[in-house]
Amino acid sequence: MRILGIDPGSIKCGYGLIEATTPNPSLFYLSSGRIILSARKPLHIRLQELYTSLIDVISEYKPDEIVIEKIFFAKSVRVALSLGHTRGVVLLAASLTGIPIYEYSALEVKKAVVGYGRADKNQVQKLVKEILNIKHLLSSDSADAIALAICHANTKQIQHPSPIYRFTKQI
């Protein structure tokens, strides 16, 4: 099963694809990246570029499930509006593909990946690289997106008696 995590930000939108095998659960890193929204362009153009890029990513990777970060908090109303615009487009793009969508909050993701909900970005990045045996550089946006996918795989696999993760495959 291919799981695509998407971390919607108002300037950078990270994504990460992993493969979770069943019934013997193993996680493999497949790919990741980020879509950067040019602050110089009008908002509707930025959102259109985000939408087009997301549709391209989903068409290329053909995930079985998509995981998007749930957002409850923001520094201010202005930031919340900006994040809301991006997240609305991400949810729409995913929804239009017909692929099942799952949502987890940052707290749930950090608990699932690092072990506690107050972990910082560097810890998430480090743990994601360790869990999936990623040797190359990984932006924090991509790491957050991959962490969403890991959290989902982990949550789904809770029913299994002994989840063992092996981390070798990379494309």
Next chain:
Amino acid sequence: MRILGIDPGSIKCGYGLIEATTPNPSLFYLSSGRIILSARKPLHIRLQELYTSLIDVISEYKPDEIVIEKIFFAKSVRVALSLGHTRGVVLLAASLTGIPIYEYSALEVKKAVVGYGRADKNQVQKLVKEILNIKHLLSSDSADAIALAICHANTKQIQHPSPIYRFTKQI
């Protein structure tokens, strides 16, 4: 010139179509309505339904220009996130049609339609009905959307020496 105003709300999204003739500026009411987002459905399904409905409205009315409310404020971060989701999808749907998009704040719209920025919803509704000679019931969401279109027509026609509005046609 057909102008479509869209007032993005997190539960109800109003729209209103007017015709503004040039060079002798007159405004005519053409149509209006609102898209109601079912609170019972998952957010991504609501956003997809909003998107599909908006694309249908734009395809049917074929406006020359689209006007969308600019939002700076919200009661809380939670409300701002919710409004942002809707507005992101509205901006995307409009942008994908390739029709020029214009944005005005509620303050600018109230100033243009009622004459002062602190007018309430009832005053906007009343003035919109008077300006366009609308005899039937008009929801405040639709009135706000039509007010956006009037504001745009008015702002564009500021260069004209004496804007006179005649308000008879209705479909």
